[in-house]
Amino acid sequence: MNYRVIKENDLFFLTDESGDIPENHPYGPGLYTKDTRFLSKFDLLINNEKPILLSSQADKSYYAEMLLTNPHIEKEGEVELWRESIEIKRKRFIYKEVLYEEIIVKNYNPKRTAFNLSIHLDADFKDMFIVRGFQNGKTGVKEKTDVSREGMKLNYIGADEVKRELSVNWNLGPSRTSSEGDVYFDFNLEHDEEATLVLNMAPSVNQEKPQILPYGEAFNELMTSYAAWNETLTKVETNHKPLQKLVDRGLGDMKVLLTDLGYGKFPVAGLPWFGVPFGRDSLIAALQMLPFNPEVAEGTLKTMAAHQGTKKDSWRDEEPGKIMHEMRFGELANTGQIPFTPYYGTIDATPLFLVLLGEYLKWTGNFSLFTELEENVENALTWINQYGDRDGDEFVEYHQEASKGIANQGWKDSGDSMVHRNGDLAETPIALSEVQGYVYHAKQSMAEVYHLLDKEDKAAGLKKQAQELERKFEESFWMEDQQYYALALDKEKEQVGTITSNPGHVLFSEMLSKEKAEIVSERLVSKKMFSGYGIRTMAEEEAGYNPMSYHNGTVWPHDNSLIILGMSKTKNQRQAVKAMEGLINSSFHFEYDRLPELFCGYNSEKPVIAYPVACSPQAWAAGTPLLFVQSILGLFPDALKKQITINPMLPKNVDYLKVENMKIHKGTLDLVVRRTEERCETEVLKNTTGCETVMNDQIVKN
Known part of the structure; x- marks a missing residue:
C-alpha cells in the first residue's frame, strides 16, 4: 500500500508514505470530508529539504506514525546540517472531525544544533469527482488565505453557495509565515534534546466548526471510544494465528469505516x-x-x-x-x-x-x-x-x-x-x-x-x-x-x-x-x-x-x-x-x-x-473473515423460533475456535469447537439467549 490513510467518522486523511500531500499525485491525496478536499498540499521540510523516510506505520487505520531524518545539507561548502542528525517523528489521528498531528524533533548531533522545520499548506476545495478525474463542472471561488502567528484559515465559497473553511492551528510561534501557506518554525536543541510541534486541522461547512481538544486529551478520548467498541463485540479465540489476525484486522477496519x-x-x-x-x-x-x-x-x-x-x-x-x-x-x-x-x-x-x-x-x-x-x-x-x-x-x-x-x-x-x-x-x-x-x-x-x-x-x-x-x-x-x-x-x-x-x-x-x-x-x-x-x-x-x-x-x-x-x-x-x-x-x-x-x-x-x-x-472485505467465523461454526440463529442451529466444520490447522459474548435474542452465547480424531466436538459454555441450541451430527456438551 503506497499511501497512508486514516479515518474517523466522516473525515479521512490520505497522504504518501512520508505523511505528505504531494501535488499532482495520482491517488489525489488530501484531507476529505463531505466529498470535498480541504487540504490539497501539505509538505514538511527541514532547512528547505525533504526529509528521508525511515519507516511508515499504517497497521492501524485510525492512527499513523512516520519516522524521518534529515539529508546531508551543505551550503557553499559549509555543513549546515550533518546527515541523520535530527530525528523527526510524525504521529497523527482524527477525533471528532479534527485532524491532530504531533511532530517531535530530536537532536542526535553531539553539539547544540539550530535548524528549521517548515510546513507548506494549501487547499483547492475540489469535489471528490473532480479530484478523481470523473467529472468537471461549474465550481466556486477560493478566497484569500488568512495567516497569523496562531494559525491559518483557508476559505472557499462553492457554486452551491456553501462556505467551506479549513482552520489550521499550531502550538509554537512561527519565525516566518506567508500568505501562500508557508510556515517556518526555528529550533535550537542541545544533544538529545527534543521539541514538539502540534498541528490541528479542522474543516468546517457553513460555519459548523468542531471543538478542538488538546492533543493528549483527544487521543485518550479516541482510545476510550475504541475500548468501548471492543467491549460490544463477540470475542473470538483460535489456535490458528492467520485466522485470528484476519478476524482482529477485520473488526478493527470495520470500526474505522x-x-x-x-x-x-x-x-x-x-x-x-x-x-x-x-x-x-x-x-x-x-x-x-x-x-x-x-x-x-x-x-x-x-x-x-x-x-x-x-x-x-x-x-x-x-x-x-x-x-x-x-x-x-x-x-x-x-x-x-x-x-x-x-x-x-x-x-x-x-x-x-x-x-x-x-x-x-x-x-x-x-x-x-x-x-x-x-x-x-x-x-x-x-x-x-x-x-x-x-x-x-x-x-x-x-x-x-x-x-x-x-x-x-x-x-x-x-x-x-x-x-x-x-x-x-x-x-x-x-x-x-x-x-x-x-x-x-x-x-x-x-x-x-x-x-x-x-x-x-x-x-x-x-x-x-x-x-x-x-x-x-x-x-x-x-x-x-x-x-x-x-x-x-x-x-x-x-x-x-x-x-x-x-x-x-x-x-x-x-x-x-x-x-x-x-x-x-x-x-x-x-x-x-x-x-x-x-x-x-x-x-x-x-x-x-x-x-x-x-x-x-x-x-x-x-x-x-x-x-x-x-x-x-x-x-x-x-x-x-x-x-x-x-x-x-x-x-x-x-x-x-x-x-x-x-x-x-x-x-x-x-x-x-x-x-x-x-x-x-x-x-465488505473487512467483513469477510467475520463470516468465516459464522460459517466454521455453522451457526444460524432464529430468535423468531427461539432456536440456534450449530453445525461446525474446522478448516485445516484450526484445532479449536472459541466465541464469547455473541449477542443473540435476549442474551449471549459462549461456545467452543474442538477438533477430535474423528470429528468436531462442540461445547456450549454459556447460553443466556433464551434460545435452544440444536446440533447436527456433532458431540455436544452443555
Missing part, C-alpha cells in the same frame, strides 16, 4: 474513494457484522430507510420504495451536476435491505425495529413487484435511465461484466441470478415476520410469490448442458450463460434444492472457478475470462464470503472450508493481514498478484 449521519453507525464502502453511504456495500457489510455487533445493522437499516426513494426521477434512477446506491455531499452533487443526492442505480440494494432486516430479526428478535420500518418494508416490497419487475415476469431486472448513471447495476457493475459465452455483451434490461436469490430471501423472511404478527394475508401473498419465483428461476436460469445456473437473463430473456460466481449467492437464500446446492457448491471450488486462493468471479476458459479484469476473473473476498456462508447454511461445509482455506492463505501476501477489495485470479502456483487499484481498508 463506521460513520453516523444521524441515524446510527453504519459502514461506508471503503477508503480512500468510497467513504460514503453505499446501499449494497453498507448492507452486506452490516450483514457480515451481525455475529459481532447487531447494532451496526440497525444503524445501516435506519440510514437506508431515511433516504428511500419517494418518486420517479430518471435523472437519479430513483423510484418509490427503492433503496439508494450511493450518496455524495460535494459541490457537484449539491448543484445537480451529478445525480448522487442520492443516486439509486442499483438493482440489489432494495431486496438486500429486506434480507438484512430479516436476518437482524433472527439474531435479535427486536420487533420494535420492524415496527419502526414497516412502511419502508412495504414500500420496498412494492418497488420489487412494480418497478423492479419491469415486465411482470416475476424476475427483477435493471435498466439505466440516468444519463450520468451506471449501466450495469448489480455488484459487478463494470461495463464488460455482463458477457455471453460467445463474448458478446448482454443488453439491458438484465435479470441477475443472485438478485433473484435476494428477492426470494427477502419475501420468505418478510412472510415469516408478517405471519408472527398475525398478518396472514400479507404472509401468504409473499410466500406464494417466493414459491413462484423459485419455480421460474429453476426453469429459466438452469443450464442443463452446463449443469449450472446462468449469470443472468438478457433483454430477450436469453440466458447469459457465462460461468460465474453470481449463482453462488443464491445458496444463502436457500432457494435451491439440496441436490442443486451441492452441484453449485462443487462447481465453485472446481479447478476452473477456484484459483487456490479463492473463488474467481468468472471461470477460466470463458470468453470473458481475464484474471486481471475487475469483475471477470479476479477474486473478491466479499463475494467468497457470501458464497461460503451459503455453503455452510446448505451443509456443504467441505466446499466452504476449501474456499476459506484459500483466502486465509492469500492473506500471507497482503500488508497488515488485511484482505483487499479484490486481487487477481491467477492460480496459486504463483504468489498472490494484487489488483492495481483496490480500496484498503474496504468494508
